[in-house]
Amino acid sequence: MTAPAPKLTEQQVNFLLQPISGKRVRNLRGMSHLEAWDVRRQLIRIFGFEGFTVETQSLDLVAERESKNGDRSRWTVVYRAQVRLTVKAVDGRPLTVFEDAAAGDAINQPSLGDAHDLAMKTALSQALKRCAVNLGDQFGLSLYNDGSQGAVVMRSLAYMGDPVPESEDAPVGAEPTPDKQGAEPEPEHRPTPAPAASQQARPKAAPDPAPAAVSRPGAMPPAGAAERQTALDAMWAAAQDAQFVDGLPAQFVGSFGHSIEQGTAAEYRQATELMRGSQAA
Known part of the structure; x- marks a missing residue:
């Protein structure tokens, strides 16, 4: 007998469909974003400590440049990271896999070691965030809509019951449309x-x-x-x-x-x- 396919729980789906809390959003040079530690926290909250894995597929040095300021050296380093995020069901079976890449830099650092460390962490964090955004608004998807904090997913037909139409042409409901400017103001x-x-x-x-x-x-x-x-x-x-x-x-x-x-x-x-x-x- 074939085991049923793994799936998210109703509570997980409901939470993922909520708009993001404005308390989690940060602003850097006019751009809204989430911090990497917060993305990991949210992964733990929704899927559990053992409910996901983050794998580094590759981490490559792109550039290393030394500049002189008198007798002192300053270092600029760039790395590129490829990361895989695997999300699991509550029974431990894999649900889905996301892969993405990002570059991270450390500019004008006085220590070569610190420059490498910062650039690697930045690249890995950015790649993880790009993977996680496929999970929707709780992971910053709406922020790509001009920084909006209003929900853009709202619902998914994959988690709704089978329709029982009166005829083949019966409507299934209007498609929700997100407000481009994020109609929800801050509390x-x-x-x-x-x-x-x-x-x-x-x-x-x-x-x-x-x-x-x-x-x-x-x-x-x-x-x-x-x-x-x-x-x-x-x-x-x-x-x-x-x-x-x-x-x-x-x-x-x-x-x-x-x-x-x-x-x-x-x-x-x-x-x-x-x-x-x-x-x-």
Whole structure:
């Protein structure tokens, strides 16, 4: 009997689909980036200490140049590194492999040894970050979108349930579109709505859809009205805690392809988990 293919857990997928926390983003000469230690930390948090391996495929000296300043030498060194990142399932079986390369330099260093050490570490760190970015927003993918911290992946059909269309032409939901400028402002800059206005802006759950209408990929069978309303209330409470009440309706449409009023209890719970997870990250 063939063993089932290894896969990510639901918790891992949900975490990977969250937008990156602004606290993790650094800015250097106007460019947003992640630090290498933070990438490793996030790999450990999501996949575990034994859940990934980082292999150096090659590490080559590209250039070594000495310059004189009086009787003192200064060194500039450049290395090129090729790195392989293997991500594993919780049972230890390999899930996927990413390979990438990068160059790193150390400029005008007083010690030749320090110059080599710094250039090697820079090249290896940059190559690892380029491998990890294939894992999405938690590893800086959105930062390539003009430094945006808003999610650009949002969902993946690979981790959604099989659709049950009414016909071959049945729609499967709108494709979420990321805002090029990153519509999500930093928490300290988000407007905080007055509690009364927030409560008034909350739409109630629409009546349960007929079973034939539930044809979105990953959608679960219609839950009872009480369950949907409880999940809806919990979602709005999480939005209030995250100061994201104003942005939630548009983000919900972008993620699920329809308005909040048409949502299911499962979608409300998923949105709640994403907001709470984003706060904790």
